[in-house]
Ligand SMILES: [Mg+2]
């Protein structure tokens with residue numbers, strides 16, 4: 001499978017070199033960004049690169065050559081004139097006849113590429129977009145996805161007043177099938193996120209969001225180079241690869257993050273408990289995953305359908321985003337064991353494996369996110385939450401007072417201080 005690296009675009013003047021270089025050649029932790037990308041892919045067996053160069057492209061060719069030094073094969077396409085992030089791809093239809101990765105040349109990234117490729121193939125996707133939750137969705141372009149990852153729409157900023165959505169955004173890394181290239185007009189300026197993907201979606205192509213907590217950062221400002229360089233040196237970039245297990249804090253929803261109102265059935269009823277967003281922001285900063293596991297018998301009882309539950313969760317993500325926090329995933333159990341009510345949905349009135357205190361949601365999340373349960377935590381306001389944590393084998397299960405201001409924050413502080421000592 002080929003890896004296309006888009007390394008055109010403007011040059012950047014940096015102090016350490018004291019002349020203009022293309023962004024891909026900016027040294028971070030002692031090496032040009034694009035070299036980190038090539039080495040990361042090579043480690044995983046991807047050895048076939050096609051680099052799109054533009055202004056100052058000769059610097060990239062002079063440095064990387066045919067790739068021999070890295071044990072890889074590199075070909076190039078030199079843009080005659082800048083045609084946006086996608087324009088050059090229009091000329092490459094003959095050279096890209098199978099699925100291929102697309103990286104931007106100014107991104108430090110370390111991902112399990114095989115895992116993303118499997119995701120793409122299992123879904124027979126035309127395009128797979130690497131997405132992640134973002135802590136400022138109100139001023140970001142949102143990728144709106146269904147529960148199975150299928151992309152439903154793109155909400156480009158600026159958003160209208162009172163806008164509510166999930167918090168996933170493009171992280172600027174893709175797998176495309178050749179079908180995508182057919183939607184790029186040759187010789188015309190266009191951008192992947194703004195033009196090509198919306199067109200693919202409108203024309204019925206299968207687009208999927210691949211939600212991942214792995215490390216990916218593009219280079220914006222000089223302090224970003226510093227921070228990213230530090231992340232490389234400290235091992236943080238590599239540690240976040242899906243191949244390595246992660247720690248998580250599992251969180252109950254009602255009564256723990258948002259106010260318990262007894263069977264929350266409408267998005268308008270979501271109200272964050274004081275200190276909850278701050279608590280989750282601290283989990284985000286710590287590098288642990290924040291994963292919600294919630295019993296939602298409102299489905300079995302037919303008080304709320306799946307669309308409304310989706311809106312409830314989008315609202316929760318929006319409220320958290322307003323305060324700079326995000327959760328990595330939300331798992332819910334739609335079941336309830338006691339049947340016999342006239343309005344109920346029979347198919348969900350079952351004895352399942354996911355309803356807390358059973359550990360099903362935690363064990364499933366552990367499998368899907370490569371979480372080490374024995375190093376993870378559960379926090380909730382009920383006995384069922386506490387027991388689900390114990391049954392899943394977490395390191396510590398913590399019960400907090402329902403709807404109490406800052407109760408979640410105190411529990412998270414305790415976890416984080418324990419880790420440091
Ligand atoms: Mg609760």
Ligand SMILES: [Zn+2]
Pocket residue numbers: 333334335352353354355
């Ligand atoms: Zn269930």
